[in-house]
Amino acid sequence: MIKVKTPAAPDFGRAGPEHVAPFLGIMTILHTEPVAPAFARLLSKQLEPNDYLLLVHVFEEISVLALHHLLPEALIFDAFAFDLYWDELREDVLKARKETRNEKFGENFEIAADRARIYRQDRPPKHRWLHKSDEGDSDESPPRDGRPGGPRPSPSPQQERATPAESRTKTS
Numbered sequence: 001m002i003k004v005k006t007p008a009a010p011d012f013g014r015a016g017p018e019h020v021a022p023f024l025g026i027m028t029i030l031h032t033e034p035v036a037p038a039f040a041r042l043l044s045k046q047l048e049p050n051d052y053l054l055l056v057h058v059f060e061e062i063s064v065l066a067l068h069h070l071l072p073e074a075l076i077f078d079a080f081a082f083d084l085y086w087d088e089l090r091e092d093v094l095k096a097r098k099e100t101r102n103e104k105f106g107e108n109f110e111i112a113a114d115r116a117r118i119y120r121q122d123r124p125p126k127h128r129w130l131h132k133s134d135e136g137d138s139d140e141s142p143p144r145d146g147r148p149g150g151p152r153p154s155p156s157p158q159q160e161r162a163t164p165a166e167s168r169t170k171t172s
Contacts, residue, residue, distance in 0.1 A: 004088070005109050009060065010115065010117055010118055010119075012073040012074035012075060012077065012115075013069060013071075013072030013073055013074050013075070014072055015072045015074060015075040016072075019071055019072060019075055022065070022070075022071055023071065023075060025081070026062055029058065030058070034049050034054065035054065035055070035058055037051075038050075038051035038054050039055065040060075042055055042089075045088070052089055052092040053092065053096065055089060056092065056093055056105075056106050056109060057087070058098075058111045059082065059085055059086075059089075059106075059112070060107075060108050061110035062076060062080075062109065062110050062112075063082070063108035063109045066112055067108055067111060067112060067115075068112050072081030073115060073116075073119065073121060074119070075111070076112070076116075077115070077116045077119040077120070078119075081112045081116070081120075082109070082112050082113045082116035082118075083114070083117040083120060085113070085114045085118040086109060086110060086112075086116075087113075089106075089109075090110075093105060093106040093109070093110070120161060
């Protein structure tokens with residue numbers, strides 16, 4: 001009998017408490033000047049000419065942290081759509097590479113985008129498990145309890161009616 005060795009699934013790491021501070025640092029960078037306006041325009045697909053290279057540099061730097069295992073890729077890919085960001089910025093990266101003769105420009109971002117695409121393919125959207133589909137895919141099992149994105153208990157009728165301020169008051 002011939003045994004065929006199947007490639008191992010990619011390891012995207014696991015986030016831990018030690019990753020909270022660096023992750024919040026990334027969030028701060030993305031949501032403050034000078035990056036915040038460009039990032040918001042990226043999300044709304046309304047980029048301006050000066051946005052492209054700024055965003056490529058930021059995503060390149062975040063990608064380096066993930067690809068060198070200084071931050072788990074799982075954390076980065078769960079929070080950000082690097083593959084979609086790359087799709088939006090790719091043409092400008094390729095143009096800059098050609099103009100500057102620097103084939104390494106944005107390469108970590110490109111690699112991270114490819115890995116993010118694999119990560120996304122293996123993980124359905126989390127909201128899929130929160131509500132049964134009207135399209136008859138309810139025969140699929142949700143992820144086991146306790147796993148991020150797993151099923152959460154439905155709120156009680158009182159919780160549904162409570163405003164955020166009321167909820168904080170009730171839990172205090």
